[in-house]
Amino acid sequence: xxxxxxxxxxxxxxxxxxxxxxxxxxxxxxxxxxxxxxxxxxxxxxxxxxxxxxxxxxxxxxxxxxxxxxxxxxx
Numbered sequence: 001x002x003x004x005x006x007x008x009x010x011x012x013x014x015x016x017x018x019x020x021x022x023x024x025x026x027x028x029x030x031x032x033x034x035x036x037x038x039x040x041x042x043x044x045x046x047x048x049x050x051x052x053x054x055x056x057x058x059x060x061x062x063x064x065x066x067x068x069x070x071x072x073x074x075x
Contacts, residue, residue, distance in 0.1 A: 001059055001060060001061055002061075003026075003061050003065065004061075004065065006029050007026050007027060007028060007029065007034055008026065008027040009024065009025070009026050009027075009059055009061060009067060010024070010025050010026075010027070010059065011023065011024045011025075011056035011057075011058070011059035011069050011071070012055070012056055013053075013054060013055045013056060013071075014044060016044075019046070019049075019052065020052065020053045020054050020055065021044045021045060021046045021047075021054055022044065022045040022046075022047065022054050022055065022056040022069055022071055023042060023043070023044050023045070023056065024038070024042070024043045024044075024045070024056065024059065024067060024069055025037075025038075025041055025042045025043075026038070026041055027041065045069065047073045048073050052073055052074060053072075053073070053074040054071065054072070054073045054074075055071050055072055056069045056070070056071040057070055057071045057072065058070040058071070
């Protein structure tokens with residue numbers, strides 16, 4: 001999806017040491033990561049600590065600019 005400034009926001013997952021976490025990335029209009037967002041343009045969300053599978057399935061941006069991520073967590 002795109003925010004009000006035209007930046008692309010994508011969601012998915014990443015596996016870190018056997019623990020799958022939701023991830024959100026934001027990109028500038030030229031396709032490069034927006035380094036002002038998260039760490040180097042990427043933010044991870046660890047919903048359940050431990051060896052769990054967490055996958056972001058949807059992302060939406062509210063009118064106030066907040067990013068909402070929906071997905072599944074299997075512990």
